[in-house]
């Protein structure tokens with residue numbers, strides 16, 4: 001049993017309570033990370049009892065190992081952008097420290113600078129949440145700073161979508177079967193969509209979301225990771241270096257399809273009804289600064305300029321407060337070269353659909369149903385993906401504590417993901433693409449695909 005200490009910087013915030021602690025609770029309950037000490041730190045004047053209560057509440061129904069960690073958790077009031085405070089915090093660590101920056105990007109950068117003045121215990125790992133920086137230049141600057149602190153393998157840029165069992169299942173689906181991989185290319189595929197439209201609206205997260213918006217919150221991070229898994233070449237092994245190299249190869253080849261005016265869309269929800277809930281106009285949500293023009297729905301069309309994918313449009317889209325929740329990657333195949341005269345009714349294109357909630361795999365194709373054998377009907381073969389042992393956040397944290405960076409986003413990849421969306425951000429800032437509106441509960445606007 002090796003002692004480790006998790007130090008959460010910004011521990012009083014929403015991210016810690018909503019995602020990090022529940023993931024940690026599940027990980028501990030499943031018997032991982034024995035010997036963990038948990039320290040929460042922020043400027044808030046909390047004490048151990050208040051922090052323990054927060055940890056306990058966020059862990060939910062947890063097993064004895066998690067309850068034990070919660071019961072021993074410690075709170076340290078500290079300004080995490082001050083070297084002396086950070087030194088004091090690290091002085092409390094037992095065994096290697098895992099420092100989790102649950103902070104906005106600008107504060108994370110300041111905390112990293114302050115850490116330069118502290119001697120880090122051997123084995124220290126740094127864990128950062130998205131958005132990683134605010135653009136490719138800021139991400140590169142932060143990366144340069146991080147490598148002065150610890151080696152790249154000890155920097156974990158967390159993207160919890162890489163811990164979702166459905167997302168990881170893309171690897172098994174593509175590379176452990178003979179039948180799909182040969183047709184996943186520009187010869188056979190017409191288009192690919194990666195969509196994450198949610199019923200959820202702002203849900204009180206203005207402090208974070210109003211500065212991020214849908215493009216940075218979902219597309220620049222999570223959906224580009226899914227695109228990488230869908231388009232990468234087969235790695236020889238799933239060892240961290242190789243897996244991350246293959247992802248990086250394909251992201252380097254990815255660019256906006258055309259001009260941002262035709263290849264991007266931004267929109268914001270207005271008042272509406274969603275599942276019986278009355279939602280206010282986004283601009284009237286508490287904490288929102290309407291003059292920022294933050295988008296709650298973003299869509300971009302990308303090209304992946306590799307031999308395999310050149311010419312296939314990839315639509316990436318995510319919206320909040322959308323009526324029809326739709327969370328899936330859909331690969332639409334080209335029509336057959338010719339359907340013999342006499343076969344009727346097969347106008348549906350074949351589709352492979354990978355659902356990220358509900359977790360589901362479906363293949364839509366044409367076959368003759370009951371009755372006339374020459375009259376074709378659409379059918380669907382479906383399979384439910386197995387649930388992961390751990391929730392997505394627990395899965396990525398498992399890698400962090402095991403010192404395995406496979407599921408972490410590498411420095412160059414984080415920068416590439418900004419490079420891909422930067423022409424869109426610039427065009428939006430310059431006003432070249434108008435901010436559209438959609439009533440909450442509607443399906444929101446969409447772009448025509450360049451087919």
Ligand SMILES: O=P(O)(O)OC[C@H]1O[C@@H](O)[C@H](O)[C@@H](O)[C@@H]1O
Pocket residue numbers: 198200217357392
């Ligand atoms: O479905 P999940 O796993 O909660 O992921 C979706 C969420 O992912 C988060 O990273 C985004 O900040 C949220 O806006 C989004 O709702």
